[in-house]
Amino acid sequence: MKLKDQIKNKIGKLKLKSDLKTFKRVKIFHNFNTAKTVGIIFDGTNHSNYDAARTFAKFITERKIRIFGLGFVESKEVSNFYSYYTGFNFFTIKDSNWQGIPSTHNVSDFINEKIDILVDLHLTENFQLDYICAMSKAEFKIGSYTTANKYYDFMIDISSNPNPDFLCEQIKHYLSIINN
Secondary structure (H helix, E strand, C coil): CCHHHHHHHHHHHHHHHHHHHCCCCCCCCCCCCCCCEEEEEEECCCHHHHHHHHHHHHHHHHCCCEEEEEEEECCCCCCHHHHHCCCEEEEEHHHECCCCCECCHHHHHHHHCCCCEEEECCCCCCHHHHHHHHHCCCCEEEEECCCCCCCCCEEECCCCCCCHHHHHHHHHHHHHHCCC
């Protein structure tokens, strides 16, 4: 990573830390029986991550749960490949401010949306998606186990099979068997 990017990343993390001091959200456990809305965030730069998010979204909508999807694409523009699935919005590198914080209407709407469960499917370091996860007003946040991200209410260890499809299967499993 270039020195300029390291400085930008550090400033962004300091801004996030500052924002979290005044951030308030209601934490409530939800499973697939209690949730009315689910938000999915993912890194769509890799098409297999997008496919995993789409498959998971289909699973959710089959349960009559409303879906909100937000994908990050590490490029300057979103390709037409991503426009075929409704219900997902996308943002790119150029949609972030100088601190690396995403600053589009789609992102701010997603962060402020009343979501019962936020599912974070990104598995690699991505400040933009970490920021969205941290600042989301979702009542219950779930994602893969990491020592770096402290924003989840429930983490799943997928070190034995680190891919988004396996994470989705584990989320389905745990949110189906755990009761309030």
